[in-house]
Amino acid sequence: MSRFVLAALLAALCPAAAQQTPALSLSGYYKNLLIGSETVFPAGQSYVLDLNRLRLEVKGKLSEAVALDLQYDNEVLLGSYLRTEQFRLQKDQPAPQYWDAESNYAESRSYYGRHRLYRGAVTFSSGNADLRIGRQRIAWGTGRFFSPLDILNPFSPIALERQERIGVDAALAEYKLGALARFSAVYAPQHERRDASAALRWQANTAGIDHALVAGRFARDRVIGADVATQIGDAGLRAEFTRTRRAAGARHSRALLGADYAFANTLTLSAELYYDGAGASDRQHYDFASLFAGRIQNVGRRYVGAFAGYEITPLLKWNNYFVANLDDRSSYFAPSLVYSLRTNLDLTLGAQRFRGGEGSEFARLADAWYAQLQWFF
Numbered sequence: 078m079s080r081f082v083l084a085a086l087l088a089a090l091c092p093a094a095a096q097q098t099p100a101l102s103l104s105g106y107y108k109n110l111l112i113g114s115e116t117v118f119p120a121g122q123s124y125v126l127d128l129n130r131l132r133l134e135v136k137g138k139l140s141e142a143v144a145l146d147l148q149y150d151n152e153v154l155l156g157s158y159l160r161t162e163q164f165r166l167q168k169d170q171p172a173p174q175y176w177d178a179e180s181n182y183a184e185s186r187s188y189y190g191r192h193r194l195y196r197g198a199v200t201f202s203s204g205n206a207d208l209r210i211g212r213q214r215i216a217w218g219t220g221r222f223f224s225p226l227d228i229l230n231p232f233s234p235i236a237l238e239r240q241e242r243i244g245v246d247a248a249l250a251e252y253k254l255g256a257l258a259r260f261s262a263v264y265a266p267q268h269e270r271r272d273a274s275a276a277l278r279w280q281a282n283t284a285g286i287d288h289a290l291v292a293g294r295f296a297r298d299r300v301i302g303a304d305v306a307t308q309i310g311d312a313g314l315r316a317e318f319t320r321t322r323r324a325a326g327a328r329h330s331r332a333l334l335g336a337d338y339a340f341a342n343t344l345t346l347s348a349e350l351y352y353d354g355a356g357a358s359d360r361q362h363y364d365f366a367s368l369f370a371g372r373i374q375n376v377g378r379r380y381v382g383a384f385a386g387y388e389i390t391p392l393l394k395w396n397n398y399f400v401a402n403l404d405d406r407s408s409y410f411a412p413s414l415v416y417s418l419r420t421n422l423d424l425t426l427g428a429q430r431f432r433g434g435e436g437s438e439f440a441r442l443a444d445a446w447y448a449q450l451q452w453f454f
Contacts, residue, residue: 100138101145107131108451112237114429115443116163126158132195142203146213148196154189173371174212175246175266196244205253212244215263217278217291218317218333219306222382222400223351223374225319225331226302228295229265229274231374234382234400235409235439237429237447247274257282263293271324272296297324302331313337321355329354343388351380358404360436376438379403392417396427400439407433407440425449 108130116122135147158164168189172179178197183190198211218226222234229245247265254260258281265274276293286307293300302319315335322328335349356378357363363376383399394415401408413427426448433440 101135102137103133103135104454105131105133105148106451106453108449110238110447110449112158112445112447114445116161117441117443118163118166120441121443122161122163124158124161125156127155129153129155134196139199142201144200144202146196146198146200146211148194149192150195151192152190153183154191155187159189160186170371173243175268176212178212207249207251209249209251210247212246213249214242214244215247215249216242217289217304219304219315220317220333220335220349220351221347221384222349222398223333223353223380225317225333225353226289226291226304228300229263229276231371233374234380235411235429235442237411237445239398254281257287267296276300291319298322311339331355345384345386347382347384349380349382351382353378353380356404360405360438363436363438365441375402377402377404402433402438405433405437407431407437409439409442421453423449423451423453425451 108128110126110128110130112126112128114124114126116124130150130152133149133151135145138144168181172193176194179191179193181189181191194212196212196214198209198213200207200209202208215229216227217229218224220227224232229247230242232242245265247263249261249263251259251261259279261278261280263274263276263278267273274293274295276291276295278289278291280287280289282288286305288305289303291300291302291304299322300319302317304315304317306313306315308314313336315333315337317331317333319331320328321331330352331354332352333349335347337345337347339345353375355373356376358378360377364373365376367373368376379402381399381401381403385397387395389395396413396415398411399409408431410430410432411427413425415423415425418424428447429442429445431439431442431444
């Protein structure tokens with residue numbers, strides 16, 4: 078993997094190579110994220126984690142018909158979190174992607190170094206057809222917190238790094254049927270053939286309404302679904318629905334309703350209602366084992382998610398995320414302040430607060446406080 082990254086960087090920086098690939102560019106960011114919290118396993122052990130990440134991105138055209146998207150991460154972790162049982166279990170978890178493109182290169186009780194291929198895809202284009210192969214983000218659906226259709230790249234509604242979305246190793250073929258219409262087919266392999274995913278998607282726009290249909294097999298589940306999105310004035314309306322048949326024969330539905338509104342004074346609001354027929358309405362039947370393993374994103378049935386953002390000044394923004402399990406009344410609240418110290422350099426101060434009764438979904442998690450410095454280049 079490192080030889081491939083080096084070759085791509087040389088292609089971006091070498092003048093001779095630049096003549097052959099005039100659209101290739103190098104960018105990325107450095108992030109320092111300092112977190113103070115407590116472990117879940119075992120519960121109540123205080124820790125500090127200092128994450129340092131350098132991401133290098135090489136993107137652009139290799140030729141008129143071939144494009145590259147390569148993103149490489151190098152991370153160094155510091156702090157007392159490295160000495161917890163929770164970290165020992167976490168670091169040994171296998172990556173969910175098909176290709177093994179992540180490894181550690183340094184480890185002790187005080188530091189841990191690892192690197193990975195965050196994205197690595199090549200796109201071949203011919204006329205109205207595109208074929209993208211490799212580690213990529215395939216974002217189907219419209220949900221901000223939850224998404225019945227975003228099955229290939231599932232995300233956690235309470236993730237601290239909300240912009241970081243796991244990629245899937247897949248081949249995605251798309252054919253443009255018009256300016257706002259296209260047909261897509263995807264295949265995502267897995268080491269066990271029955272866990273592979275294969276699906277079709279058709280999307281179009283009619284009278285200002287975006288709509289899409291999806292059908293396929295995702296791991297061992299057969300899914301059909303649809304989503305719609307439209308704009309009414311300054312308000313956006315969104316909806317998703319899926320019907321799933323599991324390998325065991327059980328069927329369930331998932332549904333999402335969402336709305337977004339932007340005021341002239343920079344206040345932005347979003348809200349979602351989510352129903353998951355595969356979840357449990359009784360906390361006694363929560364499947365925490367699957368949640369911890371990353372196979373599901375929630376354990377309950379009914380949820381609400383909300384966001385409020387406001388630009389206090391052109392350099393200072395206030396963000397607030399809220400998620401609640403309506404069945405057990407547990408909740409998650411994450412306020413933060415983002416200040417632009419200078420061009421391409423942002424400082425974020427924030428917290429994650431969890432509330433709920435014993436045995437509820439969010440009560441098992443500990444509050445966290447963090448400071449983040451991120452430099453884009």
